Amino acid sequence: MNYRHSYHAGNFADVMKHALVTALIENLCRKPSPFSVLDTHAGIGLYDLSGPQAQSTGEWREGIGRLLQVPEQAPDMAAVQNWLDIVRTVIREHEGQIFYPGSPDLVARLLRPGDSLTCCELHPEDQLSLKRLFRRNRGVSVHARDGYEAITALLPPKDARRGLVLIDPPFERKDEFSRLANAIMTARRRFATGIVAAWYPIKHRAPVRAFFNTLKDAGQRNLLSVELTIRPPLDPTRLNGSGMLIANPPFQFDETARNILTPLCKHIGMGETEAVIDWVVPQ
Numbered sequence: 001m002n003y004r005h006s007y008h009a010g011n012f013a014d015v016m017k018h019a020l021v022t023a024l025i026e027n028l029c030r031k032p033s034p035f036s037v038l039d040t041h042a043g044i045g046l047y048d049l050s051g052p053q054a055q056s057t058g059e060w061r062e063g064i065g066r067l068l069q070v071p072e073q074a075p076d077m078a079a080v081q082n083w084l085d086i087v088r089t090v091i092r093e094h095e096g097q098i099f100y101p102g103s104p105d106l107v108a109r110l111l112r113p114g115d116s117l118t119c120c121e122l123h124p125e126d127q128l129s130l131k132r133l134f135r136r137n138r139g140v141s142v143h144a145r146d147g148y149e150a151i152t153a154l155l156p157p158k159d160a161r162r163g164l165v166l167i168d169p170p171f172e173r174k175d176e177f178s179r180l181a182n183a184i185m186t187a188r189r190r191f192a193t194g195i196v197a198a199w200y201p202i203k204h205r206a207p208v209r210a211f212f213n214t215l216k217d218a219g220q221r222n223l224l225s226v227e228l229t230i231r232p233p234l235d236p237t238r239l240n241g242s243g244m245l246i247a248n249p250p251f252q253f254d255e256t257a258r259n260i261l262t263p264l265c266k267h268i269g270m271g272e273t274e275a276v277i278d279w280v281v282p283q
């Protein structure tokens, strides 16, 4: 396991993922009944962007770094305001040092009493950081286990009939797209009423097309893809964009996603940034 998310936290792919996750959780919060979130590949939860790993790549400067330069409450940022408010709160809590909330910290801050978050993390050091982060949070449990295996073991959730499964693997392995497709199908089979959101890299188009085709050929329906590319996806050695495939998205989430990606494109882009929101398979 070589992948460490601290090199990439807050980059353009993270900000899209986290703004969308915030909107998905806010949607779950609209109904009073409790919900449960399974974060299969959780990372350490909170990232120090002034630390050596984040500084060595500087990726965050092209992501959250740019968004933090936009004046607070700018009218064109409305769709990402709540998520950015959380990021700013985290920075304030760290006395102005740029700390960035990863998916577990972000989700934990959005939970209501009675909602729950289960995080899985396989890296030995990252598990410890995550356990330390949540040692006083009773709504959050941290499992030192394989997130793919947890989909079978922990779904459906015991405490809720609604919820979100977030699958955010590191894409270190050549077969990650096919493992991801299987994981999405297993999660839907075991938790049919849940939303499943899966992150994927866009280096070039062919692997993404094959991923979608695997799901289509298996008869999966109601799949929305939300993609942000920062340059045309032509060089397969570079991360040219990123996507979230959302199964069972909330009503009109395509519109919500469009509203979120518009300001991200405007403020992150360098002229070539493009947002594509598409029904891979409609309902």
Ligand SMILES: C[S@@+](CC[C@H](N)C(=O)[O-])C[C@H]1O[C@@H](n2cnc3c(N)ncnc32)[C@H](O)[C@@H]1O
Binding pocket: 001, 003, 004, 005, 017, 040, 041, 042, 043, 044, 045, 101, 102, 103, 104, 120, 121, 122, 123, 126, 145, 146, 147, 148, 168, 169, 170
């Ligand atoms: C992309 S990062 C997660 C980032 C996090 N979801 C966020 O948004 O803040 C992927 C994480 O998965 C962990 N990991 C890799 N393989 C795993 C597995 N099979 N099960 C659980 N965690 C795994 C890595 O150590 C890494 O911390």
